[in-house]
Amino acid sequence: xxxxxxxxxxxxxxKLEVLKGIDFTVExxxxxxxxxxxxxxxxxxxxxxxxxxxxxxxxxxVDGVELTDPDVDLDAARRRLGMVFQQFNLFPHLTxxxxxxxxxxxxxxxxxAEAARIARENLERVGLxxxxxxxxxxxxxxxxxxxxxxxxxxxxxxxxxxDEPTSALDPELVGDVLSVMRQLAEDGMTMLVVTHEMGFAxxxxxxxxxxxxxxxxxxxxxxxVIADPQHERTREFxxxxxxPGV
Amino acid sequence: xxxxxxxxAAASTPAEPRKGLSPRKKQRISRGVQYVLLVVILVVLAxxxxxxxxxxxxxxxxxxxxxxxxxxTVALKNTVIYTVTGYIxxxxxxLLLALMRQSSVAPYRWxxxxxxxxxxxxxxLVIFLMIGSxxxxxxxxxxxxxxxxQAALGLGLVSAAYMAETFRAGLQAVPKGQMxxxxxxxxxxxxxxxxxxxxxxxxxxIPPLTNELVLLFKDSSxxxxxxVTAAQVELAKFGNDxxxxxxxxxxxxxxxxxxxxxxxxxxxxxxxxxxxQGAGR
Numbered sequence: 001x002x003x004x005x006x007x008x009x010x011x012x013x014x015k016l017e018v019l020k021g022i023d024f025t026v027e028x029x030x031x032x033x034x035x036x037x038x039x040x041x042x043x044x045x046x047x048x049x050x051x052x053x054x055x056x057x058x059x060x061x062v063d064g065v066e067l068t069d070p071d072v073d074l075d076a077a078r079r080r081l082g083m084v085f086q087q088f089n090l091f092p093h094l095t096x097x098x099x100x101x102x103x104x105x106x107x108x109x110x111x112x113a114e115a116a117r118i119a120r121e122n123l124e125r126v127g128l129x130x131x132x133x134x135x136x137x138x139x140x141x142x143x144x145x146x147x148x149x150x151x152x153x154x155x156x157x158x159x160x161x162x163d164e165p166t167s168a169l170d171p172e173l174v175g176d177v178l179s180v181m182r183q184l185a186e187d188g189m190t191m192l193v194v195t196h197e198m199g200f201a202x203x204x205x206x207x208x209x210x211x212x213x214x215x216x217x218x219x220x221x222x223x224x225v226i227a228d229p230q231h232e233r234t235r236e237f238x239x240x241x242x243x244p245g246v
Numbered sequence: 247x248x249x250x251x252x253x254x255a256a257a258s259t260p261a262e263p264r265k266g267l268s269p270r271k272k273q274r275i276s277r278g279v280q281y282v283l284l285v286v287i288l289v290v291l292a293x294x295x296x297x298x299x300x301x302x303x304x305x306x307x308x309x310x311x312x313x314x315x316x317x318x319t320v321a322l323k324n325t326v327i328y329t330v331t332g333y334i335x336x337x338x339x340x341l342l343l344a345l346m347r348q349s350s351v352a353p354y355r356w357x358x359x360x361x362x363x364x365x366x367x368x369x370x371l372v373i374f375l376m377i378g379s380x381x382x383x384x385x386x387x388x389x390x391x392x393x394x395x396q397a398a399l400g401l402g403l404v405s406a407a408y409m410a411e412t413f414r415a416g417l418q419a420v421p422k423g424q425m426x427x428x429x430x431x432x433x434x435x436x437x438x439x440x441x442x443x444x445x446x447x448x449x450x451x452i453p454p455l456t457n458e459l460v461l462l463f464k465d466s467s468x469x470x471x472x473x474v475t476a477a478q479v480e481l482a483k484f485g486n487d488x489x490x491x492x493x494x495x496x497x498x499x500x501x502x503x504x505x506x507x508x509x510x511x512x513x514x515x516x517x518x519x520x521x522x523q524g525a526g527r
Contacts (some may be wrong), residue, residue, distance in 0.1 A: 052429065052430065075432050075433065075434045078429065078430060078431070078432045079431075079432035082430075083426075083430035085423055089421075089423035089424060089426065089427035090427075091424065091427070091428075091446075092446065093446050103428075103431035103432060103433060106433060106437055106441060107431060107437075108432075148427075151431070152430075155432065
């Protein structure tokens with residue numbers, strides 16, 4: 001059963017059409033990386049999947065629930081989708097532990113003790129159990145992003161969305177975040193990742209989707225899309241990304 | 247010739263001897279003139295003043311001591327009560343107005359805007375003069391708590407408009423990503439506002455809200471116009487009454503100093519909070 005199904009998705013901001021008819025699916029347990037030049041609409045696509053952006057037309061179906069249906073309980077549906085942002089978006093006024101427990105308690109109605117237990121499990125998973133009492137401002141960008149991943153995981157999502165999770169990080173901090181994501185993929189999490197990390201896409205992704213100009217240009221296994229692209233635009237983009245300055 | 251090329255021309259011929267005083271010398275002379283002027287003004291004022299009369303009228307300890315301890319036990323206490331109740335009212339209504347201003351229901355936005363424009367545009371004194379007339383509009387209506395209620399209402403109405411603007415700025419200063427993160431965790435809009443956005447906004451506006459408390463503390467003197475009894479008197483009226491009783495302005499000065507006792511430390515706290523927040527970001 002496919003986890004995510006996107007059908008003929010369009011999104012315009014005013015007169016600017018950012019997504020011009022997107023169709024694709026993510027199967028349960030798959031890791032799909034979306035690559036493409038900036039302005040290609042890949043982040044908008046990701047934000048349309050959990051309806052942070054309201055699509056102009058088309059359908060988004062997650063676990064058989066159509067999120068684009070106006071009658072759907074969007075808050076309930078979003079609980080199944082974990083989202084990790086480029087800018088982390090941790091809650092700066094709350095401790096790391098509270099960041100991970102607050103939605104569990106307020107949304108899933110877990111008890112304080114249970115939420116804390118689940119939070120600790122997930123902070124352990126991202127290697128930050130010793131930071132439970134720190135505030136986000138006291139953490140490095142890489143650590144903040146790992147807390148953000150733990151925060152999303154604590155809600156037991158069936159799908160994780162990553163919006164350029166390493167783009168705001170100093171280069172030496174990227175590795176820690178990617179290795180957490182790699183572990184997550186090995187554990188069988190379904191993931192949709194917008195990224196510029198070609199190495200990660202090549203190693204971890206089951207499928208790579210190349211977007212340009214609001215359409216999907218190429219969609220296939222990484223060994224095809226990255227190593228042997230079929231389209232001129234993909235080749236052009238990859239040569240710029242993989243061999244900058246040449 | 248443009249000023250730039252003029253400068254370049256001047257710079258390129260440093261050998262030419264400068265005419266007149268160097269800029270540094272000019273600066274020193276100008277500073278010296280300012281000191282002399284200041285001393286002259288002080289000397290003239292000191293010579294013109296009647297020091298005996300000043301001590302008799304403004305620093306009359308006999309008269310000042312007659313105000314004690316009522317100055318603190320009644321006047322200052324009432325000033326604090328009026329200020330705090332008004333502040334609490336203004337805080338709640340102000341936050342409400344700020345949220346209304348962001349509402350997706352247009353009439354709420356209009357109401358909030360109209361309220362803020364009116365109450366920021368009116369002198370606080372006019373509002374206090376009108377509060378006494380409220381029963382004319384609503385026959386049989388009395389503001390509960392008599393003067394205390396009326397004072398809280400008046401000060402609350404005025405400060406709400408200012409606090410609403412402050413809260414609005416605070417809410418807007420919370421990054422958009424915070425709401426997105428909260429919503430992506432499945433929080434409904436209201437829940438996200440209450441748990442995530444408003445707590446951050448309030449932290450941001452603590453320094454300006456402390457300043458608002460200082461302003462309100464001073465504005466509480468307007469309660470004078472509500473017509474208060476001896477037990478309801480606040481600092482300004484207390485000073486004024488005492489000064490007419492003893493035909494001596496010292497009590498007014500004492501009241502003024504009592505205001506400063508509160509406002510200067512509060513203002514200092516506000517600036518410290520502001521500095522700390524600036525450093526923390």
